[in-house]
Amino acid sequence: MTLVAVGSVAYDGIETPHGRVERTLGGACTYIALSASYFTKVKIVAVVGEDFAQEDERLLTDRGIDLEGLERVAGKSFFWAGVYSADMNDRTTLRTDLNVFADFKPKLPESYKGAPYLVLGNIQPALQRGVRAQMNGVRLVGGDTMNYWIKDYRDELLGTIREWDFLLINDSEARMLSGEQNLKRAAAKIFEMGPQTLVIKRGEYGAILFRRDGHFIVPGYLLEEVYDPTGAGDCFAGGFIGYLAERGFDLKNGRVDHKELSRAVIYGSVMGSFCCETFGVDRFRTLTRREVDARFHEFRDFTEF
């Protein structure tokens, strides 16, 4: 079932211990959409400048992604550049040029408004909330945020996530948002804020899904080489919500299928792991659903006992 994905479509300059690219397609919405497109129909809402390349557009349309909500305006696309530490657990932002993104006011095409699934990439909370308000009859909504919004836009953020079914953030963000160091207690606090499903991403260590009645933990996939972790968290989000949309999953019907939520976390992990295998979005040029499912089964093999 159709998924609307909102966030940045951007160009990235990336340096990791394995190499460097000056400018490559990136942005949260791009990664979410590419990843989710392996599971369901995706419609994106974003803005790009005149520099948005035809070949990048083609990568998205080749994956069946609907670009009707991709606004094109005068100016340059959002540009981000960063460099990763030797172990790739830290990164330093070298440059953030908002460009056309500075005036982004997401406006949904009519054809988007009835979509049952909505995922909000990491952008200003008020914009996320505005998109939510434009949708009719959303079945499942959630998204990501970051330390900057948690710290400096707290009230706006709390007003936004109050309406969300799920929140996908990393461990340090969960600690910052809740004020609790321990993740179990952080989750309990976050449930009070609205989302009844919390997914905490732990990078190479995997992810935890929390619900009031229990939790599910998956370790990270062991790659022999992590070329570039950029976008891995967004690919996780795309796999997670993409799988739930594929299955027509509903949180609100009283009986929640926890195993389906767990499998969504696995698909999120699968997509995040593929993302790290090459620079930028390159892996999605060749990745097939068959490979995705094979890795899902690998997760079962190395976690079952």
Place this chain on the structure above:
Amino acid sequence: MTLVAVGSVAYDGIETPHGRVERTLGGACTYIALSASYFTKVKIVAVVGEDFAQEDERLLTDRGIDLEGLERVAGKSFFWAGVYSADMNDRTTLRTDLNVFADFKPKLPESYKGAPYLVLGNIQPALQRGVRAQMNGVRLVGGDTMNYWIKDYRDELLGTIREWDFLLINDSEARMLSGEQNLKRAAAKIFEMGPQTLVIKRGEYGAILFRRDGHFIVPGYLLEEVYDPTGAGDCFAGGFIGYLAERGFDLKNGRVDHKELSRAVIYGSVMGSFCCETFGVDRFRTLTRREVDARFHEFRDFTEF
């Protein structure tokens, strides 16, 4: 089947964000033996001074641990003191008084020499090797080491682990020993050194078991409060080898039961998690096998999908 455990029996001074104890029973051998005693008969080899308290001896004998190999000599027992960081992922050693441990030359009682299982706690590699040499017909042998021996006693250590079936170390030790940052490649290098089963402990993030033909990963158990991580790695070792000894597991008979090895990793994780729930060895004063098995099943519940 009987397990011989070798290492330090000591007193510890511990400070964590949750409190402080001036002096409490500790030492690698103590934790390994207490943990393994939930699964199998344990005989320890260690040395203590005249200050070794009767109530501490009783804690061990109450768990059925054979102390024939616990040497008592004039002087004081090994004493260690340390303080943990706020998130408990780091600790600073404040004091290490080797005392009677400085002249420890493990000598095995006759009744120990035929035991089929041997686990060597983190002590000088030459001592570990000397114990191995005193045993007849060991079925499964392995143990732990640390950065100090890896760095400054490398040849001695390599000569020791060459005879081991399994090696249990943490991720930074695996990287230091192998010279490889990536854990999969680190494992491949370590297989060349002898042990064909490598367990990498990752603290709160769980553990990975590597074999040449695959790996198994378990996430860490989520505790609501980690009171004191001291001894958790040794309790992991005790649960791992203790379970294998209970099952009469054999690595050398051609066909390796990988699921049994995986379950041993789970029992290791279970015992490590209990260890963190109170200060020092206190949890083992009340812990029952029923609780241990219940937590084993909890691991299945929160990892199955």
